[in-house]
Amino acid sequence: MPSKTIENYIKQIYALQQQTPGKFVHMGRLAELMKVVPGTATSMMKALSDANLVDYEPRAGVKLTDSGRQLALHVLRRHRLVELLLVQMLGLDWSEVHDEAEEIEHVVSDKLLDAIDRVLGRPVSDPHGDPIPSVGGQLPAQKNMNLADCPLRRGMKIVRVLDQHQSFLHFARQAGLLPGKAVVVEARDPHADAINLRIQKGKKSHSAVISFSVAEKFLVEA
Amino acid sequence: MPSKTIENYIKQIYALQQQTPGKFVHMGRLAELMKVVPGTATSMMKALSDANLVDYEPRAGVKLTDSGRQLALHVLRRHRLVELLLVQMLGLDWSEVHDEAEEIEHVVSDKLLDAIDRVLGRPVSDPHGDPIPSVGGQLPAQKNMNLADCPLRRGMKIVRVLDQHQSFLHFARQAGLLPGKAVVVEARDPHADAINLRIQKGKKSHSAVISFSVAEKFLVEA
DNA sequence: ATATTGATTTTGGCTAGTCAAAATAGAGAA
DNA sequence: TTCTCTATTTTGACTAGCCAAAATCAATAT
Numbered sequence: 001m002p003s004k005t006i007e008n009y010i011k012q013i014y015a016l017q018q019q020t021p022g023k024f025v026h027m028g029r030l031a032e033l034m035k036v037v038p039g040t041a042t043s044m045m046k047a048l049s050d051a052n053l054v055d056y057e058p059r060a061g062v063k064l065t066d067s068g069r070q071l072a073l074h075v076l077r078r079h080r081l082v083e084l085l086l087v088q089m090l091g092l093d094w095s096e097v098h099d100e101a102e103e104i105e106h107v108v109s110d111k112l113l114d115a116i117d118r119v120l121g122r123p124v125s126d127p128h129g130d131p132i133p134s135v136g137g138q139l140p141a142q143k144n145m146n147l148a149d150c151p152l153r154r155g156m157k158i159v160r161v162l163d164q165h166q167s168f169l170h171f172a173r174q175a176g177l178l179p180g181k182a183v184v185v186e187a188r189d190p191h192a193d194a195i196n197l198r199i200q201k202g203k204k205s206h207s208a209v210i211s212f213s214v215a216e217k218f219l220v221e222a
Numbered sequence: 223m224p225s226k227t228i229e230n231y232i233k234q235i236y237a238l239q240q241q242t243p244g245k246f247v248h249m250g251r252l253a254e255l256m257k258v259v260p261g262t263a264t265s266m267m268k269a270l271s272d273a274n275l276v277d278y279e280p281r282a283g284v285k286l287t288d289s290g291r292q293l294a295l296h297v298l299r300r301h302r303l304v305e306l307l308l309v310q311m312l313g314l315d316w317s318e319v320h321d322e323a324e325e326i327e328h329v330v331s332d333k334l335l336d337a338i339d340r341v342l343g344r345p346v347s348d349p350h351g352d353p354i355p356s357v358g359g360q361l362p363a364q365k366n367m368n369l370a371d372c373p374l375r376r377g378m379k380i381v382r383v384l385d386q387h388q389s390f391l392h393f394a395r396q397a398g399l400l401p402g403k404a405v406v407v408e409a410r411d412p413h414a415d416a417i418n419l420r421i422q423k424g425k426k427s428h429s430a431v432i433s434f435s436v437a438e439k440f441l442v443e444a
Numbered sequence: 445a446t447a448t449t450g451a452t453t454t455t456g457g458c459t460a461g462t463c464a465a466a467a468t469a470g471a472g473a474a
Numbered sequence: 475t476t477c478t479c480t481a482t483t484t485t486g487a488c489t490a491g492c493c494a495a496a497a498t499c500a501a502t503a504t
Contacts, residue, residue, distance in 0.1 A: 005461065027482060040462055042483055047460090059469065059482060089311055090337040103329040112322055115312040227491070249452060262492055264453055269490090281452060281499065447504075454497065460490090467484070474477075 002051075004106040007075050009034060009044055010053055013064055014072035024061030073137040079105040080126035080133075081116045087127045088120060094127040094178075095169035128169075129160030129179040129219065147195060147215035152185050156220040163217045175208050176201050177218055188212075224273075226328040229297050231256060231266055232275055235286055236294035246283030295355040301327040302348035302355075303338045309349045310342060316349040316400075317391035350391075351382030351401040351441065369417060369437035374407050382441040390439075397430050398423050399440055410434075 002010070012033055016025045031041035049056040053068035064072060082104045086097040108116075114135075117123075124140070125131050133139045142160070150156055158181050161172055172178065182200035186207070189195075195215045197208045224232070234255055238247045253263035271278040275290035286294060304326045308319040330338075336357075339345075346362070347353050355361045364382070372378055380403050383394055394400065404422035408429070411417075417437045419430045 003460080028480095036461090037463055038482065039464085039484075044461080086334070086337075090334070090341055092334065092337055096333070100331060100334055103331075104326065107325040107329055109322060109325075111318070112308070112312070112314065115308075115314055119312055225490080250450095258491085259493055260452065261454075261494085266491080445504100447502100449502080450500095452497100452499075455495090457494090458492080462488080464487090465485085467482100469482075470480095472477100472479085474475100 002053075002071060005044075006048065006051075006053070007071065007106055009048060010064070010068055010072045011075050011079075013054065013062060014069065014076070017064060024057065024063060026061045030062075070137050073133040073139060075105055077133040077135070077137075078108045078113055080130055081113060081120065081123070082108060083126045083128075084120055084123055084132075085116050095166050095173065097127060098164040098169075099166065125160070125179075127179070128162075128164060129158070142219075144219035144221060147183070147185060147197070147210070147218045147220060148188075148212045150185060150220050152187065154184065154222065156183050156185070156222060157181070158183060158218055159221050160219040161217060162219065168217075172218075175199065175210075176206070177208075183218075183220065224275075224293060227266075228270065228273075228275070229293065229328055231270065232286070232290055232294050233297050235276065235284060236291065236298070239286060246279065246285060248283045252284075292359050295359040295361060297327055299355040299357070299359075300330045300335055302352055303335060303342065303345075304330060305348045305350075306342055306345055306354075307338050317388050317395065319349065320386040320391075321388065347382070347401075349401070350384075350386060351380070364441075366441035366443055369405070369407060369419070369432070369440045369442060370410075370434045372407060372442050374409065376406065376444065378405050378407070378442040378444060379403070380405060380440055381443050384439045384441065394440075397421065397432075398428070399430075405440075405442070 009030075012030060013025050016029060016033070017023075027038050027041045027045070030045075031038040034041060036044075045054060045056045045062050048054045048062070048068070052065055053071060054062040054064055056062045079101045082101040083097045086092040086100055087094050092100065123132060131140050131142055144159060145156075147156075158177060158179050160179060161169070161177070163169070176199045177183065184198045184200075186196040186198055190212070193211045193213075194209050195212065197210065198205050199208060231252075234252060235247050238251060238255070239245075249260050249263045249267070252267075253260040256263060258266075267276060267278045267284050270276045270284070270290070274287055275293060276284040276286055278284045301323045304323040305319045308314040308322055309316050314322065345354060353362050353364055366381060367378075369378075380399060380401050382401060383391070383399070385391075398421045399405065406420045406422075408418040408420055412434070415433045415435075416431050417434065419432065420427050421430060
């Protein structure tokens with residue numbers, strides 16, 4: 001079994017590869033996000049390469065192999081099912097489950113994972129709207145718009161929040177920007193880096209202003 | 223935070239101290255149960271002694287300090303609440319939850335633990351009848367009889383099963399010897415090392431024969 | 445009082461994962 | 475083409491846990 005450390009490196013590489021598909025993940029960036037010095041990342045990548053989890057090109061970077069991607073998706077499935085369990089069955093707040101799941105994801109057996117999947121009713125996404133990979137490691141292709149590029153003055157529904165930091169999620173909830181909520185982009189001003197929103201809250205609605213970089217964190221559909 | 227390894231040593235020492243209260247736990251026995259060589263146990267005990275979790279007397283053994291016992295009970299609380307969660311909310315079999323909980327018990331935060339405790343309705347014992355320590359580390363004193371020393375021909379109720387090995391629990395269930403079930407000891411023959419039981423199963427009942435050492439694993443009350 | 449025996453401790457060495465700091469390679473500037 | 479700068483890699487060292495095997499202690503037998 002891969003250690004918790006290995007699973008975390010693989011998960012991080014997977015996330016970085018999503019940002020720039022096809023490109024190598026560089027040691028500097030990886031080390032920074034894993035909070036280790038670059039030399040540590042280098043030696044770890046050699047180990048992962050020996051384990052056939054990554055392709056490592058010296059001075060270029062790494063890419064996940066098929067089995068590396070497989071592992072990443074398996075960890076992601078554990079993480080997201082655990083998050084949903086914590087929110088739906090144990091009543092934890094959606095803003096705090098990410099950190100809890102970060103630990104638990106490494107100790108969930110396949111049998112337990114299936115039990116969780118069953119009691120939750122085979123869900124397809126977690127509390128933040130992130131899709132849950134299938135047992136076989138399939139991830140439904142989601143090509144969503146976000147609040148920075150969706151049509152203006154049209155009713156949109158939030159389907160996913162990309163930033164899982166606790167403080168950001170607190171802000172998101174306080175603003176009413178939760179998965180499932182309806183929202184309209186009323187105007188965008190690139191020079192001011194400002195986007196005006198109207199957010200539905202039951203029968204009422206209120207407005208809010210966010211920057212483009214924040215808007216990109218909210219995926220929406222019509 | 224104590225590592226998973228430390229928590230496991232402390233838990234094991236606690237269990238051994240329950241068997242022979244007041245006495246030192248010897249390195250040989252501890253090493254055997256932790257599946258390490260004796261030298262490893264010795265050096266670990268020095269570390270735990272430095273951390274003020276045990277009192278270590280060279281060539282005599284160890285005893286838990288107050289904070290060691292505190293830690294043991296905290297781990298036990300996590301273990302037993304997790305077991306109950308797995309059985310009651312996730313539908314896992316009581317015979318397999320021990321091993322799962324063995325891993326999960328090391329990654330459950332206080333906040334999550336309280337959430338589990340809450341949704342389970344502040345339970346006092348786990349699926350095997352083992353009492354759950356309080357948040358403060360209190361354990362209700364249970365002085366139960368067992369099937370080897372309880373009165374003959376009297377209706378008894380099983381309250382706890384001490385052996386958590388999967389195969390033993392399979393046997394226990396198959397024999398109908400689960401916590402909550404009614405049972406009568408019909409006869410004991412020390413020379414044959416045999417105890418005759420009559421086990422209630424709904425309206426019906428069936429008989430079984432077990433040895434004294436097995437009988438000691440079933441705690442009962444009138 | 446001495447020798448034997450068995451448990452315990454010590455010593456040296458191993459792996460996983462990490463850091464600090466020196467060495468090196470490659471991309472771009474001159 | 476050569477120099478410089480920055481990212482990357484290498485080297486040496488550290489901690490937590492572990493094992494193998496030699497050394498030591500204490501209890502018992504002689």
